[in-house]
Structures are given as structure tokens and as C-alpha cells.
Amino acid sequence: MNSTFKSPHAHVQKLTGETRFVEDISLPGQLAGGILRSPHAHARIVNIDTTKALEIEGVHAVLTAADVPRLAYGPTKYKDWNIFAESEVLFIGDEVAAVAADSKELVQAALQMIDVHYEGLPAVFDAEEALSPESPLLYPQTEQNRPMHLQLERGDVETAKKDAEIVRGGRYVINPIYQGHLEPIAALASWSEEEGITLWAGSHIPYRARETYAAAFGLPEDRVRIIVPPIGGSFGAKYVLKMHIIAAALSMEAKRPVKMVFDRKEDMISAHPRVPLKMDVEIGATADGKFVYKDVVVYANAGARIYWSPNIVATACTRPDGIYHFNNVRAEGNLCYTNNSPTTCMRGFGNAEMLFAVESIIDEIADSLKIDPAELRRMNIVHQNERTAHGYQLDSCKLEECIDTVKKMANWQRRDSLPKNRGLGLALGNHVSGFRGIDPRFDGSTAVLRLKATGDIEVETGEIDLGQGLSQTYAKIAARELGISDQAIIVKSGDTARHPFGIGTLASRSTVMGGNAVQLAAAEFKRKLSAFMKELYGTEGKWDERFIVVGETAHSFKEIATLFRMKNAGEELLVRSTYVPNTELPDHTYYGNPSPNYPFAAHVAEVEVDPDTGRVKLLGYWAAHDSGTILNEVGAISQVNGAVAQGIGWVTMEELKLEEGRVMNPSIMDYRMPGAADIPDIQVSFIEGEDPHGPFGAKSVGEVALDPVPGAIANAIAHAIGKRGYSLPFTPEKVWTLLHTEESK
Numbered sequence: 001m002n003s004t005f006k007s008p009h010a011h012v013q014k015l016t017g018e019t020r021f022v023e024d025i026s027l028p029g030q031l032a033g034g035i036l037r038s039p040h041a042h043a044r045i046v047n048i049d050t051t052k053a054l055e056i057e058g059v060h061a062v063l064t065a066a067d068v069p070r071l072a073y074g075p076t077k078y079k080d081w082n083i084f085a086e087s088e089v090l091f092i093g094d095e096v097a098a099v100a101a102d103s104k105e106l107v108q109a110a111l112q113m114i115d116v117h118y119e120g121l122p123a124v125f126d127a128e129e130a131l132s133p134e135s136p137l138l139y140p141q142t143e144q145n146r147p148m149h150l151q152l153e154r155g156d157v158e159t160a161k162k163d164a165e166i167v168r169g170g171r172y173v174i175n176p177i178y179q180g181h182l183e184p185i186a187a188l189a190s191w192s193e194e195e196g197i198t199l200w201a202g203s204h205i206p207y208r209a210r211e212t213y214a215a216a217f218g219l220p221e222d223r224v225r226i227i228v229p230p231i232g233g234s235f236g237a238k239y240v241l242k243m244h245i246i247a248a249a250l251s252m253e254a255k256r257p258v259k260m261v262f263d264r265k266e267d268m269i270s271a272h273p274r275v276p277l278k279m280d281v282e283i284g285a286t287a288d289g290k291f292v293y294k295d296v297v298v299y300a301n302a303g304a305r306i307y308w309s310p311n312i313v314a315t316a317c318t319r320p321d322g323i324y325h326f327n328n329v330r331a332e333g334n335l336c337y338t339n340n341s342p343t344t345c346m347r348g349f350g351n352a353e354m355l356f357a358v359e360s361i362i363d364e365i366a367d368s369l370k371i372d373p374a375e376l377r378r379m380n381i382v383h384q385n386e387r388t389a390h391g392y393q394l395d396s397c398k399l400e401e402c403i404d405t406v407k408k409m410a411n412w413q414r415r416d417s418l419p420k421n422r423g424l425g426l427a428l429g430n431h432v433s434g435f436r437g438i439d440p441r442f443d444g445s446t447a448v449l450r451l452k453a454t455g456d457i458e459v460e461t462g463e464i465d466l467g468q469g470l471s472q473t474y475a476k477i478a479a480r481e482l483g484i485s486d487q488a489i490i491v492k493s494g495d496t497a498r499h500p501f502g503i504g505t506l507a508s509r510s511t512v513m514g515g516n517a518v519q520l521a522a523a524e525f526k527r528k529l530s531a532f533m534k535e536l537y538g539t540e541g542k543w544d545e546r547f548i549v550v551g552e553t554a555h556s557f558k559e560i561a562t563l564f565r566m567k568n569a570g571e572e573l574l575v576r577s578t579y580v581p582n583t584e585l586p587d588h589t590y591y592g593n594p595s596p597n598y599p600f601a602a603h604v605a606e607v608e609v610d611p612d613t614g615r616v617k618l619l620g621y622w623a624a625h626d627s628g629t630i631l632n633e634v635g636a637i638s639q640v641n642g643a644v645a646q647g648i649g650w651v652t653m654e655e656l657k658l659e660e661g662r663v664m665n666p667s668i669m670d671y672r673m674p675g676a677a678d679i680p681d682i683q684v685s686f687i688e689g690e691d692p693h694g695p696f697g698a699k700s701v702g703e704v705a706l707d708p709v710p711g712a713i714a715n716a717i718a719h720a721i722g723k724r725g726y727s728l729p730f731t732p733e734k735v736w737t738l739l740h741t742e743e744s745k
Helices: 010-015 052-053 104-113 157-164 204-215 242-254 266-269 309-321 351-369 372-380 399-410 412-417 472-481 512-536 557-569 634-650 709-721 732-739
Strands: 003-006 033-036 043-049 059-063 094-099 116-118 148-154 166-174 186-191 196-203 222-229 256-262 275-285 291-303 329-335 420-431 444-453 457-461 490-491 542-544 545-548 553-556 573-579 600-609 618-625 684-687
Touching: 003 309, 010 329, 033 204, 033 242, 043 094, 043 709, 052 104, 052 545, 059 104, 059 242, 094 104, 094 242, 104 242, 157 275, 157 291, 157 472, 166 512, 186 242, 196 204, 196 242, 204 242, 222 351, 275 309, 275 351, 275 412, 291 309, 291 351, 309 329, 309 351, 309 372, 309 634, 351 372, 351 420, 372 399, 372 420, 372 684, 399 412, 399 420, 399 684, 412 420, 420 618, 444 512, 444 557, 444 684, 457 512, 457 684, 472 490, 472 512, 553 557, 557 600, 573 709, 600 709, 634 684, 634 709, 709 732
Parallel strands: 033 256, 196 222, 291 329, 457 490, 618 684
Antiparallel strands: 003 490, 033 094, 043 116, 059 094, 148 329, 166 275, 186 196, 186 256, 275 291, 420 600, 444 457, 444 573, 542 545, 545 553, 600 618
């Protein structure tokens, strides 16, 4: 039931509907589960009465905070999670109770019979307001509702401000958006005294999830097993989830398997969206366009508990400084508790958000100085072999080539002669290929290669394929190292009891971290198998697809597997290799070299704005990427296309509408995401060149492909209408208002 790739059958299974996601898996005696959620943003729980729910025939478990362990736990260092709300609920959707019953209908009937008496409390929904002494304190131990306060400075910003001859900036606002994964959140949990908890769940960090879930119940980690079936998308939503824990708690109580599957409404009202940010950003430059400082203050809305929002704040405050030489930088990050649903990461991970502001300001400086925006960027960008302000070592960097290439692709020189209400906007992006700070204890990956009795070569990894094509890429890496076809490679992952430990799929780490491990294991596998052939036949032979040729005889891998088992007490030929990068854990000032390598991109968007309605139409999009060696071209192009489409939705239409903590548009009908008619022709070019730290020279592509999109579209809109927006998304209403007001700021 775990994720398996065997080229090309996995893709065929998805196309024909044969792929088994969590919802498609059932166990004998399984029950349905459901959660009772708070209707209040902030309230005291006076009393809970579950008597009537327990009396319903077919109901096997009803749980509240009184029935489960009350241990401090959480996926980060901020241990503010509970299994159920205890004395207070902190957001609309907070988990108050749960039911396991014979059917979904009985679950809903039982949930309705649980009587909860609430006493309303004052609430706060805005991050900046949460810092006020007048706002309710959600966690008594957390001063000012601020669990994280980041402050850093490189150089001397105040002195640099005196040298700046032009200063531009403003307040930029990032909207909460839903990840929009095709497969809603789901879990199947089974408890036994012998095995502990077994959980089938879509998590792309299953080992970190195992650690968190074990802590919730006070269990050792080896009493929690997580099996990851194929995942129908995530984009950051499916890391570590309370729903998984509650399904496990119900199974422990009922002594039977429990399956929980959210419908789209529950998925959205309990969603943990992209972290909303308010960013006060200012950049200063000399009259000839050289940047002299960047100054940033960020207010981030964590919601009612901490998921991965601290990482978003740290990234927003630092990572864009890996593109430009600002020379002096200062950042303050305020992560604040509010009575909203907890927020988490989404593709781009804080970097795309801040680049929306940075790239917008750079265009404003270019306009004021009458310098071509592309040229202004070229004057200030980083280059190969440099070390950035925060310590990133750029052993490869083709950012200048990206700018040149995307200008040619988009025919940039026509920018000043476009028809009225049409605009071209350019923006740059960067990212990481893994990040040392994600887990300070370990930063690497392990791969196992084994020769199966069938003659197939199996790759096992702890990294997770969530639909991005990771397994196909690993098959190609192993095949390339072995000199055979990827048709002979099976890739398996997604079982904490069977496969190697892995940090998981986040921070764009999979291709480089896991890929390096696969390449190392494949090289060792070939050495070991060649030595075995020499032992048998006096020569290593020549590898040819599914055979090793010795003289005139071709020995199939299946035949060799049988011979190896015969001579090794039935054991398979197996190797295990671990890749540990020479990265640096950032220090308390966020200085260090946290990634093996760093990808870059330059994007250009072309838009047309309807002055009567404010509607923004994308006419064209061009993307030039430095992602090192491209291992899987179809997959890489698809990643860029998908990221651009996702960015178009984010920038022009998508937003979870919240009113006092309540999601007002919890359906795909009301929450509009882009369709085929909203996506223009997207042209992609890769500036190839080997990076010394990636498998065959590769760098990541999945997140850097989104990072420039908000800035490129925002700059194109500003170029088209002569006014600049500062708050995403640029809906028709917002753009129309912008067109009809005197001051865009």
C-alpha cells in the first residue's frame, strides 16, 4: 500500500484511476470517524456532555480532552498542540470532540448529539493587532501573543540610509490562500497492543510526523508506523496534521480501524492556509542604481497554534538577500498568535511572498531612475563563487544568463511600445535545494538499492513522492549511474517501518538530497555486482540494459539475482548509502550556508488589463531557469508550468475570505482557482550547467519556479496601468479601484 514507481506503469495507473489513495484503502471491521469543531473563534468550554452520543447504536467511541493524554507536543520547538481543546477553543474549527461509528451517517448523528456549553471570550484576528496590550492573550506564557521575534542586521542600515539618493517601499500584504490539492485530507488508523499505531496517511514528512504523533500519546517512536499511499497533491498542506492524531485516538478507544476523510468544505474550513503577511519593506539606492540597503518589518499571522509559520518568517526575512547585493540589510519578524485557523507553509515558503515586495520595489526604483528594470537587476545581482549576505555559498549561479535568456524569449525590447493597458513585467527568484535548519539534528538522505529475484533493481528512499515526479527522477538517476534503462528500476518509499529514514519532501530538498543518496547507492551497487561477476566469471562483464554480457553470453539480472542468493545464504544483493551534505546550520543571526546548492530564475509576464472591469488577462509567460543539470526534462517543464499556473491563481483571483476567523468561501465553487482559459502559453528555458553538489550536477526546480511569479505579474500590471497595487490578490475589483483612485499607495 506504500508508494511505488515502476516506469511507466505508475502514470498509467493514475490515468486509468487504478491508483489507490487513502480513501481507496479499507481494513476489516473499519469504522468511520468524524470531528466536532468549535463554532466560536475564542470561547471557554464550560461543559461537554457526550451521554446522548454514546447511547446511539453503532457508535463505538466518543472522545474529548478528558479521554486522551494531555501532553505538550508539536512539530516544531513550539509545543502548543493538544489532541482536543481542553479549557478553551481558540479558532473556528478547533477540535473539541470526535466520534467513531459504523457509518458516516451515524458519525454525523452522534456529533450533533454532543452538547457543548461555551462562554464567549474576546478574540483577535490581525497579527499586528495581536501585539497590542489590549488584545486577549491566547497563551499566558507567550508575551504579546508573539511566540517568535526575529531581529537581524548585516552592515549598518541607518548609516546606509544617509547615503541613499532614492528610496522606495511600502506595505505589502499577502493573502491567505488554500493549497488546492486534488485529494482532500484523509487518514486510516489502526491500533493494536502488539504493533501500536499504524497510520495510512498522506504526509510528505512521515518520520517527523511519527515523532510528533508518538509524543502526543507518550509512546516510543517504534510504536508508531506511518504508511504513505500515493498522495494527490499537497503544496505544503500535508505535513503533520491533528486529524491523523485524532483518527489514531479513535482507533485506540474503539479497538478497531478508523477511517476519516474530509469533504471539501471541512478540508477548507479546517485548512491551514498560506501564512498571511504584512510586510513593510524599504530599499535604498544611489542615483546610478546601486542598492545600498534593504529594511524589512514582517507581521505574520500564525493563527491559533504553530505549524510551520516560524520557518516562513525566517525565510521571508532572509532568502531574497541571496539574489541581490543590498550591502546593508535589516529585518524584524513578528510571528503572532491570533484566533484564526493555524497557518502553515505553501510552495514558495516565505520567499515568494517577500519577493513580491522586493521585485515590485526594484521596478519602482527603475522607473524613477529611468533605468531599464532588467538592467537595474543585472547591476545588483549575485554571481558564481560569491558568498551572500547571510552566508550562502554560490558554487554555481547563472542568474545573469537567466536574465539575458528571458529577455530574448519575451522580446523584452518591445516593452516601451506596447498598446495601451498592456504590460511586461520581469522578476527574479532564488531558492534552496534543502535547508540545514529544517532539522538541526540531520540533513541528508539515505537510499537502499537491492537486486530483486525478478531481476528488477529496487530503490528505497525515505523521501516522499507527492505527485511531483520524484520517483521517476530517482529511477533516472539510478539508471544513469548503472548505465541501464529506468524500465528496470522500481522506486519505493513511504513506510517508516520498512524504508530508510528521511527528512521528507520539503525545502525543495528531494532531487539533490535524495538524488545524491541514490547516485551514491547506485555506484556502490554497480561496484558490488561487478565484483560478484568477476568472482564468478573472472571479468566484470559489460552492462547492457537488463543483462551483463560476459564473452558471448548475456546473463540476465534475474539469473544473476538467483546466483547471488545461492552463494549468499538466500540474501539479496543490497547496498545502503547515506549522503550528508557539507552544509552549515545557520547561527542565531541566521548566518550560514544551509543548502548544497541554490537555483535561480528570471521570469517575464505579459498582461492586458480591461479598464472597464479591471480584469487582468495573462497574454504570455516566459521563464528562464538555472537549475543545474536537468535530469527529467518533461518533469522539470511540468514543474514550471504548474508553478506559474498556481502563481496566476494566487496573484489574480485566489483568497480564503475570512470574517472574524470564519472561512466565508469554503467550496471550490466560491474559491476560484485558475482553469485552462486563465493560463497563457508558458515558454520555459533551462540554462544548463553542472553544479558540483547535485546528482549529475542538478539543482531544485519545484519552488523556485513559483518564487518570481507574484513579482512578475505585479510588475506587468503596474506597467500596463501606470499604478501599483500592494495587496494580493489583484482581483478585478482591486484593479478597477486602483485605476480610479488618485494614489495607489
